[in-house]
Amino acid sequence: MEYKTIGKRDFRDFVNRLIQGDHEINGVVRKGTAFVYDTLVDTSDLCLDYDETLLPPKKYFLPVKETLLTFKTGDPSSYHESVEAEPRIIIGIHPWDLAAIALLDKAFSMGQSDVNYLSRRNQSLLIGIYPTRAFKHRFSGSMITDEHYQTADLMLVDLGNDAYGIEVVTDEGRALILESAAVPADEHAIENMERRKHVVQDEVHLSMPGKDLPAFLKKQQQSKVIDRRADRCFSCGSCVLVCPTCYCFHVEEEVDLSLQAGRRTRTWDGCMMEGFASAAGGHNFRETPANRLRHRILRKGKYLPEHFHLPGCVGCGRCAQACVADIASPLEIINEMNRSIYLPEVATLQKVQTMTDKDRFFEFTLEGRDLGHQPGQFVELSIPGIGEAPFSISSSPTKTGCFEMLIRNVGKVTEAVHRLAPGDQVGIRGPFGSHFAVERYLGKDLLFIAGGLGLAPLRSAINYVMDNRENYGQVTILSGARDRSQRLFPEEINEWSRAPDTLVLETLDHGDDQWSGQTGVITTLLPMVSDRITPSDTKAFIVGPPIMYRFVIRELESLGFDHKDILVSLERRMECGVGKCGHCQIDDIYVCQEGPVFTYDSIRESMEAL
Numbered sequence: 001m002e003y004k005t006i007g008k009r010d011f012r013d014f015v016n017r018l019i020q021g022d023h024e025i026n027g028v029v030r031k032g033t034a035f036v037y038d039t040l041v042d043t044s045d046l047c048l049d050y051d052e053t054l055l056p057p058k059k060y061f062l063p064v065k066e067t068l069l070t071f072k073t074g075d076p077s078s079y080h081e082s083v084e085a086e087p088r089i090i091i092g093i094h095p096w097d098l099a100a101i102a103l104l105d106k107a108f109s110m111g112q113s114d115v116n117y118l119s120r121r122n123q124s125l126l127i128g129i130y131p132t133r134a135f136k137h138r139f140s141g142s143m144i145t146d147e148h149y150q151t152a153d154l155m156l157v158d159l160g161n162d163a164y165g166i167e168v169v170t171d172e173g174r175a176l177i178l179e180s181a182a183v184p185a186d187e188h189a190i191e192n193m194e195r196r197k198h199v200v201q202d203e204v205h206l207s208m209p210g211k212d213l214p215a216f217l218k219k220q221q222q223s224k225v226i227d228r229r230a231d232r233c234f235s236c237g238s239c240v241l242v243c244p245t246c247y248c249f250h251v252e253e254e255v256d257l258s259l260q261a262g263r264r265t266r267t268w269d270g271c272m273m274e275g276f277a278s279a280a281g282g283h284n285f286r287e288t289p290a291n292r293l294r295h296r297i298l299r300k301g302k303y304l305p306e307h308f309h310l311p312g313c314v315g316c317g318r319c320a321q322a323c324v325a326d327i328a329s330p331l332e333i334i335n336e337m338n339r340s341i342y343l344p345e346v347a348t349l350q351k352v353q354t355m356t357d358k359d360r361f362f363e364f365t366l367e368g369r370d371l372g373h374q375p376g377q378f379v380e381l382s383i384p385g386i387g388e389a390p391f392s393i394s395s396s397p398t399k400t401g402c403f404e405m406l407i408r409n410v411g412k413v414t415e416a417v418h419r420l421a422p423g424d425q426v427g428i429r430g431p432f433g434s435h436f437a438v439e440r441y442l443g444k445d446l447l448f449i450a451g452g453l454g455l456a457p458l459r460s461a462i463n464y465v466m467d468n469r470e471n472y473g474q475v476t477i478l479s480g481a482r483d484r485s486q487r488l489f490p491e492e493i494n495e496w497s498r499a500p501d502t503l504v505l506e507t508l509d510h511g512d513d514q515w516s517g518q519t520g521v522i523t524t525l526l527p528m529v530s531d532r533i534t535p536s537d538t539k540a541f542i543v544g545p546p547i548m549y550r551f552v553i554r555e556l557e558s559l560g561f562d563h564k565d566i567l568v569s570l571e572r573r574m575e576c577g578v579g580k581c582g583h584c585q586i587d588d589i590y591v592c593q594e595g596p597v598f599t600y601d602s603i604r605e606s607m608e609a610l
């Protein structure tokens, strides 16, 4: 490579001469507090000391809107190509935006060449500059695009005194700079250039090498991180519009007012826009914001790199800046996917209610998001200095803004949880595990059988059903407690019993004078509801103490239930919650991953399950 230096004043004179010449000269200019690429009419407008431009320079090769073809209406032979291109020089492009242009060059030249893009690109000379100012969202170092010079014709390095160093990259660049007062750089200047290229460091970093993204994202396709973020997406499309590597477009026919002629245009489009993947018949292949965000992240981190062998995201950080919902940053998404599986997230206790002498009911919130659980799943709750323990989520996913748990005081973590007051914070990991899948049993009759604390996880499914009552057949709820003081959710039990086509029966192991209901173990309730239950149309859900399962299942078998229609939730000793520590294992099954909810059919052969 050839190296030169030029005084800043001489460089400005050089730009002034370019402005007087044949090329259109574009460069970075200040607009209020922001920076944009614009046509230079005076060299004093050029601002090379900037953090980031609002839009990348891709608009010069792929305009926001352009005509591809012209035609006369009704005459297919009149289609005529339209290519508008003029020689231009763009000054002040940062390395990562040059890396993005390298990707666009490949995208528009591989396979069938796109003459509209390439004719503009081929008539352009690019003068890049290494950054002089930090930008809080930039992570180009992680994407190894922070030193990309290959797409430029000339690269400037601000030497910090009153001069620029110049890397002469192409013959066109050499010819151009010959018209300036630039002189060959001596050894000292070259050393200074190498140092000055790196003075600005990223403030944020990917937690893995950028080259590992395709393999990593392949494993993360089902990641809940995307779903949680996408909940807040407005589908505004800003993230794709500001992106230097996004090049999708929309093609449209426009007819003149005369109705005699028209043009076929292309306009910037983006996969985050709602109708981008909608097809004939009204089907939208990426209907939800989560589908669209997943596609965008995979396109950037996996599909484009695999296809072009270049980074699909150059780490400019513009999308993070542009997204009002603060969810678009690939860096944050990937780092969140890649964070330690053992790292809890902060949850704040909002309400506590005493339910029995040992049980308290807790309402927690997470900062800025719902937990995103399904009925039957659990979380790991941490109290720093005490430890971590698993608890079922007792609220229905239909209750948004918070989540609830019923916690029995049995030892060190649970005792510490019982000491918490509203406003106190805990750590939460999860949700984990399989779920009751009530959303799949539309139109079915449902039988819920809860023993003691088992009503806590079942409540999540029952309230889900109550909030979607019209989607299910008859509902039967059987609940057992030791005695009257141990009854859980008594008010809600009353509410459920008032719901249409719903029967709720309770039993106490030990009744008393004030208890007019049933006494005895939970199985005594089953004969009382056997007339109303059609086993072939019913799904049964059982949660309770270990001893209860065998007896209840035996009763259900004698009523004629298929083992596939009986769902149980198994409680085991759990520590990691993520299938690593081995504590929860029964035979070859990790209960924290494949359970805690199982069909009886899937575990009945297991020696250790029940």
Ligand SMILES: Cc1cc2nc3c(=O)[nH]c(=O)nc-3n(C[C@H](O)[C@H](O)[C@H](O)COP(=O)(O)OP(=O)(O)OC[C@H]3O[C@@H](n4cnc5c(N)ncnc54)[C@H](O)[C@@H]3O)c2cc1C
Binding pocket: 378, 387, 388, 389, 390, 391, 392, 393, 405, 406, 407, 408, 409, 410, 411, 412, 413, 414, 415, 453, 456, 457, 570, 571, 572, 573, 574, 575, 596
């Ligand atoms: C999937 C699942 C869902 C659960 N849901 C609830 C719930 O909704 N409400 C509720 O009150 N409890 C629930 N539990 C039980 C709860 O996890 C334990 O009561 C809790 O871990 C006890 O912790 P501790 O520190 O207070 O008790 P410790 O002082 O550690 O021990 C007290 C007792 O709890 C048992 N235990 C300790 N650690 C665990 C552990 N990690 N997993 C299971 N048992 C343990 C011990 O063997 C001992 O018998 C659930 C457990 C599992 C596995």
Ligand code: SF4
Binding pocket: 239, 242, 243, 244, 245, 246, 300, 312, 313, 314, 315, 316, 317, 318, 319, 320, 330
């Ligand atoms: S995805 Fe975001 S950070 Fe990556 S290149 Fe596009 S705008 Fe820049």
Ligand code: SF4
Binding pocket: 232, 233, 234, 235, 236, 237, 238, 239, 240, 272, 322, 323, 324, 325, 326, 327, 328
């Ligand atoms: S991720 Fe952000 S910028 Fe992108 S479409 Fe959604 S809300 Fe708009």
Ligand code: FES
Binding pocket: 573, 574, 575, 576, 577, 578, 579, 580, 581, 582, 583, 584, 585, 590, 591, 592, 593
């Ligand atoms: S709780 Fe650790 S493997 Fe299941």
